[in-house]
Amino acid sequence: MPITPTANIWMNGELVPWEQATTHVLTHTLHYGTGVFEGIRAYETPQGPGVFRLTEHIERLHNSAKIMMMDLPYSVEELVEATKDVVRDSGLPSCYIRPIAYFGYGEMGLNTLPCSVDVAIACWPWGAYLGDEAVTKGVRMKTSSWQRHEHNTMPPASKTTGNYVNSSLAKVEALKAGYDEAVMLNPQGLVSECTGENIFVARNGRLVTPPVSAGALEGITQSTVVAIAADHGYEVIVDDLARSDLYIAEEMFVCGTAAEVSAVNSVDDRTIPCPGVMTSAIAADYARCVRGELDKYSHWVELVK
Numbered sequence: 001m002p003i004t005p006t007a008n009i010w011m012n013g014e015l016v017p018w019e020q021a022t023t024h025v026l027t028h029t030l031h032y033g034t035g036v037f038e039g040i041r042a043y044e045t046p047q048g049p050g051v052f053r054l055t056e057h058i059e060r061l062h063n064s065a066k067i068m069m070m071d072l073p074y075s076v077e078e079l080v081e082a083t084k085d086v087v088r089d090s091g092l093p094s095c096y097i098r099p100i101a102y103f104g105y106g107e108m109g110l111n112t113l114p115c116s117v118d119v120a121i122a123c124w125p126w127g128a129y130l131g132d133e134a135v136t137k138g139v140r141m142k143t144s145s146w147q148r149h150e151h152n153t154m155p156p157a158s159k160t161t162g163n164y165v166n167s168s169l170a171k172v173e174a175l176k177a178g179y180d181e182a183v184m185l186n187p188q189g190l191v192s193e194c195t196g197e198n199i200f201v202a203r204n205g206r207l208v209t210p211p212v213s214a215g216a217l218e219g220i221t222q223s224t225v226v227a228i229a230a231d232h233g234y235e236v237i238v239d240d241l242a243r244s245d246l247y248i249a250e251e252m253f254v255c256g257t258a259a260e261v262s263a264v265n266s267v268d269d270r271t272i273p274c275p276g277v278m279t280s281a282i283a284a285d286y287a288r289c290v291r292g293e294l295d296k297y298s299h300w301v302e303l304v305k
């Protein structure tokens, strides 16, 4: 989806004009994929833009950096405030937010330890990642020929830029084959997640989502869905899923900050009832939750004012 140049970008402590937020071609991370990033959304609320679970996203950024042995020069609190500054300064009622920390210019070679660390935070308007009809009509999924990397290849718990080569290969393969998104299996053949979303399927009346041990990211949307599902009395278990579990799912959806809650209508051309009752209820409540309309979860909406 195209980026609309919109707002000033926070770079190493300062807001700079969009077109000046550039880096040198010899920036370390550009060569080795060693940066870490987050994907966050701010939603319109009656009190102005609210960033959904902002602190937890920035904590995950810090954890991603820790896994990469990258010393972030800004605390969680500082990056939370910087993110609010970017959104406030943009004047946008709602937006997608992309913080990134990367090894900068000045060193080359695979040793990251001597490298400087730069941090930037950008925001821009971004619509429904899997399309406007993802909730009502659902998306078509294809099992990827690319495996999700395992824990000793690339640590899936770190949103490291280089990890997303794997996701990009799978995404492009699925799109070229006429599908909307890819299901990724791990090297053991178990369902892991999608290229940028966690997976839920309904089997025997309860929701199942694959564990972190299967190579899935610990999704913030996933945890939101678990809370909302419990409010509806839906049982959720974290368990391994085989590819064929998806084919015979009673319903299925994927979730992530970008994709929100998107229904799935088929996997490898096996039709799945769509949108399912649980999927519709959870998607509707998720849309209210992120806008601060569910009192129980209003503390998750961090206002930028």
Ligand SMILES: Cc1ncc(COP(=O)(O)O)c(C=O)c1O
Pocket (backbone or CB within 6 Å): 039, 167, 193, 194, 195, 196, 197, 198, 216, 217, 218, 219, 220, 221, 222, 255, 256, 257, 258
């Ligand atoms: C590989 C992957 N899985 C799952 C997710 C969903 O995570 P979240 O709900 O925290 O956005 C993302 C998005 O960050 C992702 O990149």
